[in-house]
Amino acid sequence: LPSSGTIASVNWNGKLIGAALGMWLGGPIGAALGLLVGHQFDGGAGPRGERGAAAAARVHELYFPAVFRVMGHVAKADGRGIFRFFEATMDALLQERRALERDLRHAIAARQLSIHYQPLVDCSSGRAVGFEALVRWEHATRGQVSPVDFIPVAEESGLIMPLGEWVLRSACVEAAKWPGDLRIAVNLSPAQFRHADLPKLVADIIAEAGLSAERLELEITEGLLIDDTDRAFATLTALKTLGVRISLDDFGTGYSSLGYLQRFPFDKIKIDRSFIQGLENSRDAMAIVRTVITLGQNLGMTVTAEGIETPEQYEMLRRENCHQVQGFLLGRPGPAMDIPAVLERLRSAETAEARAGDVPAGQGFGHAAE
Numbered sequence: 001l002p003s004s005g006t007i008a009s010v011n012w013n014g015k016l017i018g019a020a021l022g023m024w025l026g027g028p029i030g031a032a033l034g035l036l037v038g039h040q041f042d043g044g045a046g047p048r049g050e051r052g053a054a055a056a057a058r059v060h061e062l063y064f065p066a067v068f069r070v071m072g073h074v075a076k077a078d079g080r081g082i083f084r085f086f087e088a089t090m091d092a093l094l095q096e097r098r099a100l101e102r103d104l105r106h107a108i109a110a111r112q113l114s115i116h117y118q119p120l121v122d123c124s125s126g127r128a129v130g131f132e133a134l135v136r137w138e139h140a141t142r143g144q145v146s147p148v149d150f151i152p153v154a155e156e157s158g159l160i161m162p163l164g165e166w167v168l169r170s171a172c173v174e175a176a177k178w179p180g181d182l183r184i185a186v187n188l189s190p191a192q193f194r195h196a197d198l199p200k201l202v203a204d205i206i207a208e209a210g211l212s213a214e215r216l217e218l219e220i221t222e223g224l225l226i227d228d229t230d231r232a233f234a235t236l237t238a239l240k241t242l243g244v245r246i247s248l249d250d251f252g253t254g255y256s257s258l259g260y261l262q263r264f265p266f267d268k269i270k271i272d273r274s275f276i277q278g279l280e281n282s283r284d285a286m287a288i289v290r291t292v293i294t295l296g297q298n299l300g301m302t303v304t305a306e307g308i309e310t311p312e313q314y315e316m317l318r319r320e321n322c323h324q325v326q327g328f329l330l331g332r333p334g335p336a337m338d339i340p341a342v343l344e345r346l347r348s349a350e351t352a353e354a355r356a357g358d359v360p361a362g363q364g365f366g367h368a369a370e
Contacts (some may be wrong), residue, residue: 021337025101047346087199099147100153100331101156103139113135113136113137115136115174117131118134118333118334120185120325121325121331123321123322123323123325128182129182129183130183130184130185132326133170133174135147151189158191164191165192165205167210168186168202168205171184171186172184172186173259175211176209185217185218190224199239202244212243214243214244215256217267218239219270221249222260237264246267246270247304248268249270252272261295265300268301268302268304269296269301271289271293271305271306271322272306280312300301304322306327308329314329331345
């Protein structure tokens, strides 16, 4: 490529270019093509040439990977058939992501993150059956940093490995203190899932925590199953052999291949909140939710609906015989110290509804969303 004197992003819907590069690379590539054109460094003989070559190598090693990530976000946002230069705003975004990564690295090392727990509730009785572990980050100057912002940074930088292990270990230790058969649900990232030693790591953690394997639920998304399906199912099988439960999260938002459900016996499927939000005013959303619930029941899988915010949504799901619900109506994520109070509140709500047959389902949970 010719030198441009600046860095630019080119996003072409280039069938011809895509086909040509596909032949050159030995296989098909996507139609959307992002190109990065950078400064041409003088790599000739002499001190100046050596410095130029060293500088170029340093840029390629440290700067370009991050730039490509930013360009990927910009290209997706801007659409196809456009030409864009690398602007100051993009550089600001790049610097912010690097600063966030630096702060996150320090926070993980200094144990400055925390885990909050959101209740999972039996839909028919209103009884708590477990909690989902959700990582939270209260930054000294940034305030509360959303997982939507820092989890992608952790995945891109590799920090998700120590972070994910810490969350899993801490959640299992906490769950071992809970009464009865309350379960703990923990999300697995793609990077964690691809790690060859994941089954051994899980086995060691539950053994050290003194937590029975059937009380641990590992949540994965459909995206984990796409890239290397055979390896993914081998890992899932090894985890199931330990006795832990496997949950398919955000069902209905990805490829939702029924072949996944046929090939691997998931213990649970979770209906994404985007479908729950439309329950009260969308017949299509209700039809989809009803179909997923029926599918789960016929396959012997627990069905959990996420994002329950109103008593009306709760009642609709209970009429459809949904197994479990989760959302602000039942309880917001909170620190471990709040779990006894959450359990007591849910027991009280369950008792109140059992005594008053004329009380609409879910009304006893109303104050949890405040």
